Amino acid sequence: MxxxxxxxxxxxxxxxxxxxxxxxxxxxxxxxxxxxxxxxxxxxxxxxxxxxxxxxxxxxxxxxxxxxxxxxxxxxxxxxxxxxxxxxxxxxxxxxxxxxxxxxxxxxxxxxxxxxxxxxxxxxxxxxxxxxxxxxxxxxxxxxxxxxxxxxxxxxxxxxxxxxxxxxxxxxxxxxxxxxxxxxxxxxxxxxxxxxxxxxxxxxxxxxxxxxxxxxxxxxxxxxxxxxxxxxxxxxxxxxxxxxxxxxxxxxxxxxxxxxxxxxxxxxxxxxxxxxxxxxxxxxxxxxxxxxxxxxLQVPEWYKSRPVHYNCWEAVYFDHSVEKLSALAEKAADAGAELFVLDDGWFGKRDDDTSSLGDWFVDENKYPQGLTPLINHVKSRGLRFGIWFEPEMINEDSELYRAHPDWILHAEGRDRMLGRNQLVLDLTRSEVQEYLFERIHEILSNNAIDYIKWDMNRSIVLPADQFGRPASNAYVQALYSLLGRLRKAHPNVVIESCSSGGGRIDYEILKYTQRVWLSDSNDARERWRMQAAASLFLPPEVIGSHVGPDECHTSGRRLSMNYRGAVAASCHMGYEADLTVLGEKDLSELKGWSAFYKKHRKFMHEAHIYVHTTSTQDVIAMQMVSRDRDQFLLFVGQQSVPASSSTSALRLAGLAEEQTYTVSALNAEGISATANRVLAGVDWREHSLTLSGASLMRAGVALPIQFPETMLVFEGRAERDR
Structure with a gap:
């Protein structure tokens, strides 16, 4: 006006x-x-x-x-x-x-x-x-x-x-x-x-x-x-x-x-x-x-529930066999997974990260009958099937490079800068765009694939096109064009933006993709901090979060299954570990967190999110409140040794002041008897607490003392819902 x-x-x-x-x-x-x-x-x-x-x-x-x-x-x-x-x-x-x-x-x-x-x-x-x-x-x-x-x-x-x-x-x-x-x-x-x-x-x-x-x-x-x-x-x-x-x-x-x-x-x-x-x-x-x-976001109908992922990367790396992957799919299905993602190593002669990027043909040595037997087995267990690509990159040791060494994004006469043994393809060239579209289109058309993990594992430096002109802006526009063309040809295929973890996360890429891989770190302690910070811009259903191995491959830290499961279940849950070596206790706990996620995911993925932190950042809590304010979940993560000898009352947010809520601990077995010699107010292992929204927000509630790298989850429900 x-x-x-x-x-x-x-x-x-x-x-x-x-x-x-x-x-x-x-x-x-x-x-x-x-x-x-x-x-x-x-x-x-x-x-x-x-x-x-x-x-x-x-x-x-x-x-x-x-x-x-x-x-x-x-x-x-x-x-x-x-x-x-x-x-x-x-x-x-x-x-x-x-x-x-x-x-x-x-x-x-x-x-x-x-x-x-x-x-x-x-x-x-x-x-x-x-x-x-x-x-x-x-x-x-x-x-x-x-x-x-x-x-x-x-x-x-x-x-x-x-x-x-x-x-x-x-x-x-x-x-x-x-x-x-x-x-x-x-x-x-x-x-x-x-x-x-x-x-x-x-x-x-x-x-x-x-x-x-x-x-x-x-x-x-x-x-x-x-x-x-x-x-x-x-x-x-x-x-x-x-x-x-x-x-x-x-x-x-x-x-x-x-x-x-x-x-x-x-x-x-x-x-x-x-x-x-x-x-x-x-x-x-x-x-x-x-x-x-x-x-x-533009999300296909089948993916709106945000199914539990299983990604095989940290279980097998490049060591693929149909038998081993089928066994992992069995375990994943038993644990509650709904989507199986075949990661790097299925194409060309890809036995390590030095070769075959660009050769988007199924490795006949690993898959003599193609991907169909594995896909059929995965689907027979009720899981959908996803696959990893890194389309923007090329190895010098590849058939594509030997045929088209001129297709790389490079300034002629300048030193080449490898990253993870990779060079970058010049997406601004129409013939490169056409090649990549045809190869990915062929794989998707000839296999029952529902999901792409789109990776990009290096930075782009000296981005010069075939004429020597700077092309960083044109490169990004070409990427959007390729993604848009694939989305149009395969509208029900979901694409995850993974760029060695959190390297490509923004609202424009999310017009073409439906999920981001927040970080290559599956260290739950680091993930909890990252997820809380990223939640300022990203809702939980967009943030992929996986239960990694017992010993994190990127930090060496060992964390309990209950902690790893809770952190993953707070966003878009998945697993990325060798499930065939899990003990019965860990497997049971993983199944429990999968069931928790499935029960609460619709609520969590529509909820209003609030983040509560202590002044010393030793506690990071995330609260999810339903739109009608009748329900909330509270994840309380202890990052480090508590700064105080006891806990202060945590004030909640977003509740209806006049409403009365019954608050319960959903994983009370995680409350340490050693850290809490006496639960003076409420013994959450046996009792719940009923208070008004006004009281929970203004006075707060004293929660149990936690050891570092543990998570307690509380649920609040309006009295009329019980």
Whole structure:
């Protein structure tokens, strides 16, 4: 909706109790001047715009420097520009866009069209506000409307202002098998930047960022969260200007000369998703989860139950035989699995990780009758069948490389950089796309396959195409094209985004896939921390979590089956261990957690999620509350030796204050008699507790003392449901 006069034109978007207000001063690039809880419909937007425009001080330019959606060097922005490029050997590097048209203006969407006739550019800025979840989406498109080529060095999806009361920020770093580590800091003058140059979202630089009020936590405080839906290189710039104003920009990171627009050509940014909350991080979590479930994910009907997985990787690695795999399928079915995934090693001459990537033909030595006997056996036990691919990679020791050494993504004359003995295929070449589609299509068409684990086990560096031009942006677009084509040809086949674990996780890849492999670490202790952090952006049904071997293969840590089972059951459960060597006790406990997951998965995968942590992070608890607030589950994970000699009351969240809940321990056998010499209040091994929602949220409940690396699970049910 547009209001205003020529000096200050204003627009507002409304939805899910949120309002966004944009103002264009003197028909320049619009600025987002307000994003927060709903304003009255009668609000005078021009007065609001005037009230928020800063004054001009001494030794400054004579007009306000507006913090627009695309800050321009040509408008003397004192901060990081939102657009950077040039035409004709450095000329026209500075833009001064004018608002020429508003192509869309509704209560949930606005599209501004701006032009700079001197440079010969048209800029379209598109913003939507989802009416059900309140998540905003920003993207921009730059078109060369002139006669000279224009080189795009940078274009942000948006520059979003950050209110000054949000004095802290939260970002995420990590490494392989140790993803989603939280970094919290105070804003300071200058730039805090994150750049990913690894060709995928990466383990190190998850593209998420949150601005927070002082001491905001999961339940209290203000938060403004950002996520870039993009599976390649990106740049994030969080800046505090000398005048105190703060902003966040996101966009794809482009190499020099990577995007060269000829007359009439366009470049479009990835989508930046933004959500705000006045209920701490839990408000962000609820908005993003609902948005992902309703607007991003496309899940075949058979997979909506999120079946229990069995993946054979950590049981057999490359040592395949139909007999051994059939025995594993028997054990998996007995334990409660519903999907069997054949991992790496079934194709070419793949006996280790040095050969055969690219040769997507069934290994006749391991499978003399093809995959059919194994698939038939798996299906006879009531399991669906999945298979592993790593389509983007190639080994030098492969038939494909020997036939097409020119198909790799590589800068001619530069040293090749191997990663896990792999080179990267140039997906931007049509013949490579066609080959990969045909090979995968043939395997899927000739075998009863329901699921693909799509892996990608190295970074992409020096991404040059066959002409030597940088191609990181084009590579990601080609990947989306290939995935889209396969999804169209096989709409009932589910695809998991696995990139040596958490290397490719974002909302754009989730438009083509239905599950992510959060980390290659099956260490339940590390997983519990990662799952809690990742839950800010990802609902539990999207996060694959498996029960690994007794001794974790990536950390060497030994953990109990009850702990491993509980951690896996809290997300999308699976197993990834040699089940044929499990003792009866472990197998019985695994069956128990499988049954628990199946009983509760529909509830858990629709629930509102809350995360509770102690100040020392020795306890991380995850609470799942049903939409009608009649039921909750509480997973309480003890990460390390308790910091205190006893426990404080844990305050719950999201319950109905007037409702009465009966709370029970679902795995009371896990309560240690050694750690708890006396359970003074409630002996959870024999009794339950009945309290109001108000009491559980305001006073809380003292829970048993736990030893490190253990998990207790509690259930609360409204009295009328019992």
């Amino acid at each position: 547009e209001t205003g006069e020529a000096g200050a034109r204003c627009w507002r978007l409304d939805g899910a109790g949120q309002t966004m207000v944009f103002a264009a001063y003197e028909d320049r690039v619009p600025a987002l001047i307000y994003m927060g809880e709903a304003l009255p419909l009668y609000e005078n937007l021009e007065a609001l715009a005037a009230s928020l425009r800063p004054p001009v001080g001494q030794v400054m330019l004579d007009e306000p420097l507006d913090l627009t959606l695309t800050p321009e060097a040509g408008r003397a922005t004192p901060g990081h520009p939102g657009i950077r490029g040039d035409s004709h050997q450095g000329q026209n590097w500075h833009t001064q866009f004018r608002l020429t048209s508003v192509l869309t203006s509704t209560s949930q969407a606005v599209e501004f069209e701006l032009s700079d006739s001197t440079v010969g550019l048209t800029l379209n800025i598109h913003v939507t506000l989802d009416p059900e979840t309140g998540v905003a989406a920003f993207r921009q498109k730059l078109t060369n409307s002139g006669g000279r080529p224009y080189a795009v060095d940078w274009l942000n999806a948006a520059c979003v202002p950050v209110p000054q009361h949000l004095v802290q920020h939260l970002s995420f770093e990590g490494r392989w098998c140790n993803e989603f580590r939280e970094q919290r800091a105070d804003w300071q003058k200058g730039i805090y930047a994150r750049e990913c140059r690894l060709g995928r979202t990466s383990h190190e630089h998850f593209p998420g960022f949150v601005a927070l009020s002082a001491n905001a936590n999961d339940l209290e405080g203000q938060a403004l969260a950002f996520h870039l839906g993009w599976s390649g290189n990106y740049r994030m710039v969080a800046q505090e200007l000398p005048d105190g104003r703060r902003s966040v920009q996101y966009g794809a990171l482009l190499e020099m000369g990577e995007v060269m627009l000829s007359s009439g050509e366009s470049y479009e940014t990835p989508v930046l998703y933004v959500a705000q909350s006045s209920q701490g991080l839990s408000g962000i979590r609820q908005r993003f989860h609902a948005f992902l479930r309703s607007q991003i």
